[in-house]
Amino acid sequence: MIQPYHLTKQEKQEKLLKSLTELTDYHMENSAPYRAMIDKSGGFNQPSLLEDIPYLPVQLFKLMELKSVESEKVVKVLTSSGTTGQQVSKIYLDKETAAAQTKVLVDVMKPILGAKRMPMIILDTKSVLKDRRSFSARGAGILGFSTFGRKHFYALNDDMTIDWQGIEQFLAQHTGSKILLFGFTFMVWKYVYQEAVKSGQTFDFGDSVLIHGGGWKKLQDEAVSADTFKEELHRQLGIRRVHNYYGMVEQVGSIFVECSYGHLHTPSYADIMIRDPITFQPLPQGQQGLIQVMSELPKSYPGHSLLTEDLGTILGEDDCLCGWKGKYFSVSGRIPKAELRGCSDTFAFDRKGR
């Protein structure tokens, strides 16, 4: 059995129901705004089903400072990427939650990346990590995955141009070793792949594996599918293995990574649920709706159960051909803004109650 993809539906339901109930109790005790919101929406009674665990809309972290630890205990603040002018989420981490995130990320990725660190090319700029106390989603992702790498090489210059010569040297130095590539989906496409096409660069990254995440929205606008992405990266750059992941700064660590069959999987630490965008009722397998993410990790902030703005579909549970247990699913994009505003009344809460 491959950990952490080893629990069957029944086992996982029991484990998560217990831990998420405890977390809900914990956050109600330690975050007054969280308690006020839960109380206002009917309170929290010991649930018998995972779907009864209350959830917050993920956008709430952009509007409110939500944390369940004293400010002195915060060691790191994560922020969502957000374009200029947009409000960003703020996620407060204490030592314990930060350590749990790093540990679980390693656990979740190990079945794909193994225990040996690989020479690593980061398809991003080093300047992302300039501020050491506060990380963007990009910085958090890079740092988290850096654990799997050694001899880290940042392939993009500060002006987002790519250092082909540096890559060439790096590959020459590490001929014969498996190379780990990491980057954000859109940036890999725009600043690496498209640049390679433009300048006629063809490469052979050899025995390499690319891990990428951060969402498809911009690529969908350009009508690039997951299959095209993989095929093109193989053709142009010789990247043979590509694994996408679905994750967010509000739930770092327990991410959902693609198996060898291209399905996103829920590890034993986390689960998803699909909800109807209008009624918020849970939807069965095969139906598209809003993705709710649940994770055992968020302890320093009440982010253990969140309703995202992403649309997805559960493809199955415990029976993926890759052999991993748990739900597997696909993400099909983000809910259009208009619809979101339409149902945002549901999320209204009394801000005076803080």
Add this chain to the structure above:
Amino acid sequence: MCKGVVKLNEQKLKLIFSEALEIDPEIINDELAYNSIAEWDSIAHMALVAEIDDQFDIMLDTDDVLDMSSFSKAKEILTKYDITFE
């Protein structure tokens, strides 16, 4: 292994810590822990691991990178790679 080398390894590791974390070697003792001082954060940790790899000519496993949560833990992990301390 003779006592001299054992002592040297401790000094060598101290020097690596002080250079990678940019801290005074005086404050390095067995209890020095990850995230207990501002200088030893997740970014500095990567630099520290890279220096240890290079200077001792080893390749730490992913799990060991995570487990290296204090100076004494670092010594304990390094003994797995046949580097001896007192």
